[in-house]
Amino acid sequence: MRTLLAIIVLAALGWAGYWFVGAGAARAGFTAWFDDRRAEGWVADYADLSISGFPNRFDASFGDIALADPGTGLAWEAPFFQILALSYRPNHVIAIWPDTQLIATPLEKYQVASDDMRASLVLEPRLGLTLERAHFTSKGLRVTPEGQSAPWRAAELRLAADRVPADARPDYHLGFLAEALTPPGEWLSRFDPEGSLPDTFGLLRADLSVIFDKPWNRSAIEEARPQPRRIRLKLAEAMWGRLSLAAAGEVTVDEAGTPTGEIMVKARNWREMLRLARQSGALPETLAGPLEDGLTMLSRLAGNPKTLDIPLKFSGGRVWLGLAPIAAAPVLRIR
Numbered sequence: 001m002r003t004l005l006a007i008i009v010l011a012a013l014g015w016a017g018y019w020f021v022g023a024g025a026a027r028a029g030f031t032a033w034f035d036d037r038r039a040e041g042w043v044a045d046y047a048d049l050s051i052s053g054f055p056n057r058f059d060a061s062f063g064d065i066a067l068a069d070p071g072t073g074l075a076w077e078a079p080f081f082q083i084l085a086l087s088y089r090p091n092h093v094i095a096i097w098p099d100t101q102l103i104a105t106p107l108e109k110y111q112v113a114s115d116d117m118r119a120s121l122v123l124e125p126r127l128g129l130t131l132e133r134a135h136f137t138s139k140g141l142r143v144t145p146e147g148q149s150a151p152w153r154a155a156e157l158r159l160a161a162d163r164v165p166a167d168a169r170p171d172y173h174l175g176f177l178a179e180a181l182t183p184p185g186e187w188l189s190r191f192d193p194e195g196s197l198p199d200t201f202g203l204l205r206a207d208l209s210v211i212f213d214k215p216w217n218r219s220a221i222e223e224a225r226p227q228p229r230r231i232r233l234k235l236a237e238a239m240w241g242r243l244s245l246a247a248a249g250e251v252t253v254d255e256a257g258t259p260t261g262e263i264m265v266k267a268r269n270w271r272e273m274l275r276l277a278r279q280s281g282a283l284p285e286t287l288a289g290p291l292e293d294g295l296t297m298l299s300r301l302a303g304n305p306k307t308l309d310i311p312l313k314f315s316g317g318r319v320w321l322g323l324a325p326i327a328a329a330p331v332l333r334i335r
Contacts, residue, residue, distance in 0.1 A: 023051040023054075023058060026051055026058050026060060027049065027051050027060075030049060030060060031049070034046070036222070037067070037222075041070050042067065042068060042069055042070065043066055043067065043068035043075070044066075044067055044068075045064075045065070045066045046062045046063060046064060046065040046066070047063040047064035047065075048062070048063040048064075049061070049062055049063075053084070053087070055087070056086060056087050056088070057084060057085065057086055057087055058084075058085045058086075058087050058090060059082065059083075059084045059085075060082065060083045060084075061080060061081075061082050062080060062081045062082070063079070063080050064078075064079060064080070065077070065078050065080070065081045066078075068104075072106075072225075072335040073104075073105060073106035073335070074103075074104065074105060074106075074335060075102075075103070075104040076101065076102065076103055076104070077101065077102040078097065078098050078100075078101040078102070079098050079100070079101075080098050081095070081096070081097060081098070082094075082095070082096040083095055084096065090125075091122065091123045091124070091125040091129075092120070092121070092122050092123075093120075093121050093123070094118060094119070094120055094121075095118060095119045095121065096117070096118045097114070097117040097118065099113060099114060099115070100112070100113050105335075106335075108145050108146060109145070109146040110143050110144065110145055110146070111143070111144045111146070111151075112141075112142070112143050112144075113140075113141075113142040113143075113144075113151070114138045114139065114140055114141045114142065115139045115140030116137075116138070116139045116140070117137070117138040117139075117141070118136075118137060119134060119135065119136040119137070120134065120135045121133075121134045122134075123217075124217075128215075128217040128218060128219070129217050129218045130163075130215045130216065130217040131161065131163065131215070131216040131217065132162075132163050132165075133160075133161065133162040133163065134159075134160070134161045135158075135159070135160050136157075136158070136159040136160070137156065137157070137158050137159075138154070138156070138157045139155070139156050140155070141153065141154040141156075141157050148184065148186070150184030150185055150186060151184060152181070152182070152183055152184060152187075153180075153181070153182040154178045154179065154180060154181045154182070155179045155180035156177075156178075156179045156180075157177070157178050157179075158175070158176070158177045158178075159174075159175070159176055160173075160174065160175040160176075161173070161174050161175075161216075163215075164209070169211055170211065170212040170213070170214055170215040170216070170226060171209065171210070171211045171212075172209065172210055172211075172212070172216070173208075173209050174206075174207075174208050174209070174210060175205075175206070175207055175208075176204075176205060176206040176207075177204070177205045178201070178204040178205070180200050180201075181200065181201040181204050182199055182200045182201075183199075183201075190280045190281075191276050191277075191279070191280045191282075192276060193279060196241075197240055197241040197242075197243070198240070198241045201238065201239065201240050202239040202240065202241070203237055203238065203239040204237070204238050204239075205236070205237055206233070206235070206236040206237075207233075207234040207235050207236075208231060208232060208233045208234055208236070209231075209232040209234070210228050210230070210231050210232075211228070211229050211230040212226035212227060212228055212229060213226055213227045213228075213229050214226045225334040225335065226334070227253070227255075227257070227333060227334060228253050228332055228334070229252065229253055230250070230251070230252050230253070231250065231251050231252075231253065231259070231332070232250045233247060233248055233249055233250065233251075233263065234248060235247075235248050236248070242268075242269050242272075243268065243269050243272060243273055244266075244267070244268040244269070245265070245266070245267050245268075245273070246265070246266045246267075247263050247264065247265045247266070248263070248264055249261060249262050249263035249264050249311075249312075250262070250263075251263065251314055251332075253332050256331070256333075257331040257332045257333035258314075258317050258329060258331065258332075259314040259329055259330070259332055260314055260315055261313075261314050262311050262312065262313050262314070263311070263312045263314070264309065264310070264311050264312075265308070265309075265310050265311075265312055266307065266308065266309050267307065267308045267310075268306060268307050269306055269307075270295060270299070270306070270307070270308045271292070271306075274288065274291070274292055274295075287326075291326065294321060294322075294324065295308060295310070298310055314329050317329050
């Protein structure tokens with residue numbers, strides 16, 4: 001009995017020693033990371049840092065955290081932020097955000113509020129901390145651009161990223177779903193002044209695979225973001241009342257972010273979409289007439305005047321509808 005008791009005591013002391021050593025290493029690692037960012041010219045501050053969770057967790061809690069990358073113009077501020085990990089599996093972490101936070105881009109600032117925002121991340125247990133999978137959820141999300149009083153709302157927002165394990169390339173399967181997405185009233189008044197459509201989008205989701213130029217790991221924050229090189233869009237869907245839009249296809253992306261490939265788009269009640277775009281000013285009048293004439297011809301050829309199935313080609317920095325360029329291609333680069 002004494003031998004067994006001694007073994008139990010020694011095991012407990014050994015585990016306690018492991019936890020305190022691990023907690024000290026975690027604190028030192030976080031402190032060094034913030035010091036390195038400041039040395040690179042970032043804003044990287046926090047009011048306090050605590051490590052808790054003894055004996056089975058390493059829970060890092062930051063108070064009044066602020067990060068700003070001068071290279072991209074992205075910034076983030078929050079009253080607190082938590083990174084939680086099991087002490088016996090430190091490469092699987094849970095990130096928890098506060099109810100309110102501020103996100104700034106070079107173009108706009110956003111006040112972000114939510115009832116519950118968190119993410120689960122599984123990282124490769126090596127120094128580079130390559131992302132293996134991540135699942136992000138936010139409930140009761142409200143995003144308000146600076147200078148506006150009404151937010152964009154979503155009952156729930158879900159994002160998922162899973163690295164394809166059988167592929168040595170940085171290939172990720174991505175998913176997105178927004179439930180009960182509600183634009184602010186001023187947006188609805190602009191795009192639907194007659195109030196003929198619901199206040200809430202019925203569906204907004206996407207399923208795609210992306211090959212990046214490098215894996216998502218710690219260098220994605222410390223150095224430069226991975227950039228997409230091939231995008232396979234399995235299906236993207238959006239429904240707003242009687243309006244429906246779906247897309248699928250594949251494009252390659254060069255180093256400048258210019259896509260080349262083809263996306264098949266299916267639009268139901270497309271004439272009403274054009275009408276709303278014209279009313280809001282999103283579609284210039286000089287383009288609206290010729291575009292409607294061309295789409296009318298395509299719908300007649302397809303035999304369904306209300307539904308369009310059209311291939312959009314991306315080539316030479318332009319979007320092509322048949323032989324006609326209709327717009328500049330988007331630049332697909334992650335800041």
